[in-house]
Amino acid sequence: EKGGHEYFMLKEIEEQPEALANTLRGHFEAGRIILDEQRISDQDLRDVDKVFVIACGSAYHSGLVAKYAIEHWTRLPVEVELASEFRYRDPVLDRDTLVVAVSQSGETADTLEAVRHAREQKARVLAVCNTNGAQIPRESDAVLYTHAGPEIGVASTKAFLAQIAANYLVGLALAQARGTKYPDEVAREFAELEAMPAAVQKVLSTVEQTREIARRISDSRAVLFLGRHVGFPVALEGALKLKELAYMHAEGFAAGELKHGPIALIEEGLPVVVVMPSPKGRAVLHSKLVSNISEIQARGARTIVIAEEGDETVRPFADELIEVPAVPTLLQPLVSTVPLQVLAAEIASSRGYDIDKPRNLAKSVTVE
Numbered sequence: 001e002k003g004g005h006e007y008f009m010l011k012e013i014e015e016q017p018e019a020l021a022n023t024l025r026g027h028f029e030a031g032r033i034i035l036d037e038q039r040i041s042d043q044d045l046r047d048v049d050k051v052f053v054i055a056c057g058s059a060y061h062s063g064l065v066a067k068y069a070i071e072h073w074t075r076l077p078v079e080v081e082l083a084s085e086f087r088y089r090d091p092v093l094d095r096d097t098l099v100v101a102v103s104q105s106g107e108t109a110d111t112l113e114a115v116r117h118a119r120e121q122k123a124r125v126l127a128v129c130n131t132n133g134a135q136i137p138r139e140s141d142a143v144l145y146t147h148a149g150p151e152i153g154v155a156s157t158k159a160f161l162a163q164i165a166a167n168y169l170v171g172l173a174l175a176q177a178r179g180t181k182y183p184d185e186v187a188r189e190f191a192e193l194e195a196m197p198a199a200v201q202k203v204l205s206t207v208e209q210t211r212e213i214a215r216r217i218s219d220s221r222a223v224l225f226l227g228r229h230v231g232f233p234v235a236l237e238g239a240l241k242l243k244e245l246a247y248m249h250a251e252g253f254a255a256g257e258l259k260h261g262p263i264a265l266i267e268e269g270l271p272v273v274v275v276m277p278s279p280k281g282r283a284v285l286h287s288k289l290v291s292n293i294s295e296i297q298a299r300g301a302r303t304i305v306i307a308e309e310g311d312e313t314v315r316p317f318a319d320e321l322i323e324v325p326a327v328p329t330l331l332q333p334l335v336s337t338v339p340l341q342v343l344a345a346e347i348a349s350s351r352g353y354d355i356d357k358p359r360n361l362a363k364s365v366t367v368e
């Protein structure tokens with residue numbers, strides 16, 4: 001069942017190209033993005049003036065990634081919020097608010113209650129879900145299914161990548177309805193998404209190298225993760241994977257915040273994973289991150305750098321370097337997350353933990 005793998009998670013990591021391809025399939029027909037079940041009229045979609053993404057855990061991180069794309073493509077303000085916080089404040093919601101509820105299981109109690117709250121306030125709710133007919137899609141106005149296939153490992157991997165792709169389709173559907181992107185631009189963005197399964201497949205060829213790096217740092221007490229722009233939520237996701245699987249203290253930071261506090265944590269030998277932006281696509285951020293890395297390296301940190309292939313500037317600052325293919329900036333999380341999943345799984349495995357069933361965790365959290 002595990003397809004010759006030691007654990008499901010590794011199998012599911014390897015299924016990611018397929019999960020992406022299946023999630024995209026059939027959503028661009030006759031020059032238009034189409035959702036699965038759309039009980040929201042085109043006019044209502046055009047009238048949307050604000051977007052909320054609500055979710056928990058990794059699904060929440062997929063929303064943080066999507067915020068960059070949806071705001072850029074639609075010029076609509078996007079707020080991403082933990083479902084467990086959402087309804088306990090007094091969010092401003094009305095008929096013109098689109099709430100995107102992201103959930104692999106479709107049964108997460110916090111997300112479901114947030115959906116109910118949003119609908120009571122007359123907001124339109126669109127579910128992004130991996131489980132056919134689950135409660136959250138049943139109670140939503142529109143649905144877009146991720147087709148990652150069943151995810152057995154408690155730590156989300158292929159569902160997370162599929163969520164990013166699906167959230168991006170929601171962004172493109174909105175841009176199309178609002179006319180903030182011309183049809184040929186929407187077509188181009190979709191084509192770039194379609195090229196991602198092959199890019200992720202390429203990253204999978206670095207799995208063994210990443211596992212070796214993981215074994216070298218597996219006895220560390222803590223690991224920090226740094227990123228900027230879309231690399232910031234990737235850093236949060238890398239830290240979450242490590243907490244849940246390896247039971248290590250792990251934190252993700254926006255690299256620009258380093259000097260505002262976290263740099264005080266840097267000490268001799270501390271592994272710091274840095275998710276680099278593209279040196280060409282995001283030159284300014286890239287050079288800022290290079291100077292961050294040189295600072296933390298000077299303080300004795302052990303730097304593990306995820307960088308675009310051919311990024312020579314970063315090489316001198318990387319104690320360990322994992323290369324990922326060059327892809328458009330907004331799509332970078334789809335490649336840069338993969339080594340972080342492998343890193344967490346392998347550290348956990350070398351510590352002797354059960355990767356598919358980490359302690360204290362359930363695959364779907366059906367109580368608040």
Ligand code: M6R
Binds near residue numbers: 059104244
């Ligand atoms: O089924 P959901 O997507 O609603 O689950 C949300 C979180 O519980 C889930 O992503 C959790 O954080 C994972 N274990 C992360 O790997």
